[in-house]
Amino acid sequence: MKVGTSQIIKNIDKYCIDNIGIPGIVLMENAAIKVIKNIPLEKFNNFVVVCGKGNNGGDGFAVCRHLYSLGKKVDVFLIGEEKNMSKDCYVNYSILKNMGLRIHTINNIEDINNLRETLERSDITIDSIFGTGLNSKVKDIYSTVISVINENSSYILAVDIPSGLDSNNGKVLGNCIRANKTVTFQLYKRGFLNYEIHNLLGELIVEDIGIPEFIEDKFHQKEFILDEDMVRSKIGVRDKYSHKGDYGRVAVIAGSKGYTGAAYICTEGAVKSGAGLVTLCTREDILESLACKVSEAMLISIEDEKKFNEMIKKSNSIAIGPGMGNSEDTFKILVNVIQNSDCPLVIDADGLNVIKNDINILKEKKNNLILTPHLGEMARLIDKPIDYIKENRIEIAKDFAEKYGVVLLLKGYYTIITDGESLIVNSTGNSAMASGGMGDCLTGIIASLLAQGYSPLKAAALGAYIHGYCGDKLSKEMFCVNASHILRYLPYGMKKIQNL
Known part of the structure; x- marks a missing residue:
């Protein structure tokens, strides 16, 4: 199993998109399918998905679509407004809107209270706020949302990485999701090796999202986990x-x-x-x-x-x-x-x-x-x-x-x-x-x-x-x-x- 940093992951994604022609939206879709695979759908029906504006949020919006298509009750939350969304995130966001799903926005204390009440009724919370590119301290409304999720969720599944965790060194950037399960993609993140974070990751699953091995090898820095x-x-x-x-x-x-x-x-x-x-x-x-x-x-x-x-x-x-x-x-x-x-x-x-x-x-x-x-x-x-x-x-x-x-x-x-x-x-x-x-x-x-x-x-x-x-x-x-x-x-x- 290969270990990677956020920069390696960024380089791999960019090469796939720019040199091979694999659209980013395809990688996002593959990621969403692998998240769905790791949810015991026969046991749970009510979901809350909390999304940010980057590609991790786009993964979350794609997960929402699959859950909705499977007949599950899904409450979708976006922190902030759609302005400044990443391109691929906006695609999946728009699809949900076109399907008629209501997307709740979180901008103030009233919105936070709505999130809290919804979480209390939910079976699973899916965290898609921040991905592996986060490198600054989580603060303001983002920190509040993370705290509310941790305090009011029955079960949390983190998409790729618990939001608020530095993927390179495993340090908490101010505040962090405490996941019961983390479904990460393609490479084991170097930060997951930190001694202090086992209680943040929960069960860790590494899923392949269709990136050819020769592209991994092109950027990978000879860091492995023995299996x-x-x-x-x-x-x-x-x-x-x-x-x-x-x-x-x-x-x-x-x-x-x-x-x-x-x-x-x-x-x-x-x-x-x-x-x-x-x-x-x-x-x-x-x-x-x-x-x-x-x-x-x-x-x-x-x-x-x-x-x-x-x-x-x-x-x-x-x-x-x-x-x-x-x-x-x-x-x-x-x-x-x-x-x-x-x-x-x-x-x-x-x-x-x-x-x-x-x-x-x-x-x-x-x-x-x-x-x-x-x-x-x-x-x-x-x-x-x-x-x-x-x-x-x-x-x-x-x-x-x-x-x-x-x-x-x-x-x-x-x-x-x-x-x-x-x-x-x-x-x-x-x-x-x-x-x-x-x-x-x-x-x-x-x-x-x-x-x-x-x-x-x-x-x-x-x-x-x-x-x-x-x-x-x-x-x-x-x-x-x-x-x-x-x-x-x-x-x-x-x-x-x-x-x-």
């Missing part, structure tokens, strides 16, 4: 003649006294997701206790410098950081690995925490790096507040990845994966997974996929999807899902994705 089809097509089928050497060697550098669990979980994540050979490199003083738990991976001591450096050289991927401790010693190990390894690295947890000592060490890499911070770790990496990162996740992630030449996986709801150019948003995972060890498990999975030959961006994206997919499946029957549950289910989950 099952995309992931399934990328997971390779194992050749029947293959052996463990074909699926790569993973070195997991993790653990310290008191943090053996992180090392174990990360190692098992690599094992359970299909790596051929996995070696846990850890501290001498916890080696024996971990040897009792890890049965399908090898173990070596970090203090055995000869063996450790040999392992760094012969590995196909390395995971480093979980449970190592935020210390100068951890930083020295990380620098050694970055400067001397010839394979891609996944850096997580304490590996990220110590980078702030000298972040430019990232530029000394000999191979690809994947960094997997959560919001707190990202805040420490760039010395910015967590709230700032929440509000600007995409821009921050892309800028950081481009500046340091890394793949960045910024964890959280709608995990973001980017190399600075392409951006992939993960669609799986849920709050039942909010527990210690989940990040360690993900790091092991990504390292395993790297060793199996997937590119860094693809390994990070697939790893995030698989990890969240397993959590989603388990949480259907479990109140909370822990890393150990993910590890047990992981091979089954990957097979299910492959066979979907």
